[in-house]
Amino acid sequence: MRRTIRLGKLVWIALVLLLGSFSSLLAQAGDNVSEYSLKAAVVFNMPLFTEWPSTTNTIETKITFNLCVYGETPLLDALRQLEGKQLKGGKLVVVSVNDRANLELCHALVVPKGMTNPGRAALIHKLQNQSTLVIAEDAEPPPDQVMINLIMEDGKVTFQANPELAKSAGLKLSSKLLRLAKVVYPL
Numbered sequence: 001m002r003r004t005i006r007l008g009k010l011v012w013i014a015l016v017l018l019l020g021s022f023s024s025l026l027a028q029a030g031d032n033v034s035e036y037s038l039k040a041a042v043v044f045n046m047p048l049f050t051e052w053p054s055t056t057n058t059i060e061t062k063i064t065f066n067l068c069v070y071g072e073t074p075l076l077d078a079l080r081q082l083e084g085k086q087l088k089g090g091k092l093v094v095v096s097v098n099d100r101a102n103l104e105l106c107h108a109l110v111v112p113k114g115m116t117n118p119g120r121a122a123l124i125h126k127l128q129n130q131s132t133l134v135i136a137e138d139a140e141p142p143p144d145q146v147m148i149n150l151i152m153e154d155g156k157v158t159f160q161a162n163p164e165l166a167k168s169a170g171l172k173l174s175s176k177l178l179r180l181a182k183v184v185y186p187l
Helices: 002-020 022-032 035-049 074-080 100-105 117-126 163-168 175-180
Strands: 064-070 090-097 108-111 133-137 148-153 156-161
Touching: 035 064, 035 074, 035 108, 035 133, 035 148, 035 156, 035 175, 064 074, 064 100, 074 090, 090 100, 100 117, 108 117, 156 175
Parallel strands: 064 090, 064 108, 108 133, 133 148
Antiparallel strands: 148 156
């Protein structure tokens, strides 16, 4: 039990350092660290602060953690650099998904920047009865459609969170994650 608490604190500290150091990282590295590399690091850490339901069809029984990316985005290449790393007890597998038929494979789904609201709404509707963490890469999605919304502001990656939407999918966003969110919906 003590080791679990210590590990949890270490992960929490790592996320705080990761999110807190983005602006200085960009300033020091210049063009060497892209917006998408930073977003990929944040996306990779989001599942660490999310609880899935304890049923036989969840992550804890899987060998892999399937992080799906819908459509085309430069974020896909940045996430592929993290493929094979350990995440939630399995190896990270980045899956490019171009149709709604394969969404049952996804533990988390990244929705690309620029996806229209009707398209995003249809995608979210398909996931309605599934415990999939939905992360948008967009500046202004409706807060009722995504659980995590990544925003790039002044060279920093910030995010908005909707814990109620996550709860409706059987997921729980950690209070530690919510404290780091720029905005928590519903307001």
